[in-house]
Amino acid sequence: MATNTLAPQPRYIWQHPAWPALVFDAVAMAPELDLARMEQGKLLGLLEAIGLGQAQEVRRELWVQEAIATAAIEGEKLNLESVRSSVAHRLGLTDAPSHDRHVDGLVLVMQDAIENHQSTLDLDRLCRWQSALFPGGTSGITRIAVGRLRNHADAMQIVSGPLGREVVHYEAPPSSQVTGQMEQFLAWFEATRPTQGAAPNLHGVARAALAHLWFESIHPFEDGNGRLGRALVDMALVQDMYAHDHGADVSQVRVFGMAGQMLKTRAAYYDGLNTAQRIRQPKPRGATIDVTPWVRWFVQAFVQGCRTCQTVVRQAVDKSAFRLQAAQCGLNARQHKVLDRMLEAGNAELGGGFLGGMTPDKYARVTGTSKATATRDLTDLLAKGLLRGQGAGKATRYAVNVPGWQQAAETSN
Known part of the structure; x- marks a missing residue:
């Protein structure tokens, strides 16, 4: 007698029949996207109004804050002085980097994503980024695969909770699918790159939101996916900034405080990703996957990140005025x-x-x-x-x- 075996219901976004066709309601999001563009313009305007020396100080401080924040999201606490030393070296302010190879690797990834944003993002580049994050080939004391996509047979799961009572928040595609899925993602990332002077088909901040969700949903590496995904956010935002000249000297800032904002709202950040990555209806239908709530959260975080960066700029101006007063x-x-x-x-x-x-x-x-x-x-x-x-x-x-x-x-x- 034949047994009627029911296929398991799809639970995660990559199991949706429309994957990876991620879309959002651009009309509903228009006011928030306009606000994001305005706050971005305010930040660039502030930086244009201050001198080169102050702009360098701001740039260094923003990089330091972002490096510390992106590591802290993963539960890592970096040494502040090591980060400052490494950032100063990468920005050409000192000759020697810090003595912490782990810190230097993270800062190097940030630098390559931001300063070489015009270079093609391919799989080899991503693998080199991931390798830089783990210079000893270990995560803590655990050996991991570095410089290549994950290929283990076990499921790639995002879990929390004590041993024996773990809660599975998300399960990524099996390793056998990762290469093909990354090829699709990287092709999309290049095809949607903003072009200066051309009307974009996709708002740059929304593109960064979609890129982050897509990359984190594939979770292509054994470790370091969160930091790499946030580096991709920075890269996408800088590509957008350069394509839309706000009249400011955009070379003076390339960080918009997204990692810092994600750290401040870490629970909401993880909740937003988790919600977007799960299928809520038992039989998903449609030719696309609507992720408007995730894009909305991301855009609102971008707005707050820009406002925080504006405050950092004003703080740099305050410091400069104070030092001038003290010198007299x-x-x-x-x-x-x-x-x-x-x-x-x-x-x-x-x-x-x-x-x-x-x-x-x-x-x-x-x-x-x-x-x-x-x-x-x-x-x-x-x-x-x-x-x-x-x-x-x-x-x-x-x-x-x-x-x-x-x-x-x-x-x-």
Whole structure:
């Protein structure tokens, strides 16, 4: 007697009969896409208005923040000084990179995606990016396949939760399908590349959203897919920026804060991807796959990323004005060193700030001087209007007196 075996119901986006025909409602999204273009233009306009030196400082700070954020999304905490050193080297500001090959590899991938955005994106290039992320051929202490697409027989799953109680959020196509799927993706990425002066068939920010979803859905490598997918976002956004000259010197900025925004809203980012990657109806039909909610989330994140970058630009202008003021105050070397450290820590409102403010004890440690000298130096800086104090007596904490900047609380991380 024959057994009637029912085929398993498709669960994931790549099992949809229309895959990979991803579409979104361009009419419904028009106001948000217009807003994205406006915020992008504001950022470029701000950068055009400041000098080359300040623009370089902004560019370095944005790269540092994005490198740290894209790693943090994956649960990796990078050393800040190593990232700063590597970024400065890649931007030609120092001769030597950091001593952390892992950090250098990530920054190198970002640089190639952004600065060589006009070069063809092919499979060999992606494999070299993935290899750069894992210079020792390991992820942690686990050996992984580097520089090539995954080929293991086991399912590629995105899971969370403790061992034995894992939750499967997504299962990617089997390894046997990855080569063909990547060929389709890369052909689409090149075919939809924006061309300067030509009317685009696809809005550049929406294209970046679709590219990220498509790449992450294939999940072509054994590890590093998230970082590579976000590098592709940067590449797509820079291609869009260069195709749409906003009248600004676009060479001064090539990062729009997407990784930072994704980190701030990591739960929503993962939820958005997870929702878009799952089939919600038991028998999917249609010639296309509507991913409008994902594109909407991505565009809104882009808008917020641009606004955060605008704030970073304004912060750079604040730093420059403060340094000019300090240069006219006849400070000693100790005072300059401490003020530079406090400025580097940034504005607490943006997640920076010198933890708990400056105190005589901290000042003495930073400068290698006595507490009495530290107290005199701080009192002098306060009198000259370069610091502002909070509290009284031994409980006094000092912050740089930059208008609008907040002091980091003692309990900040």
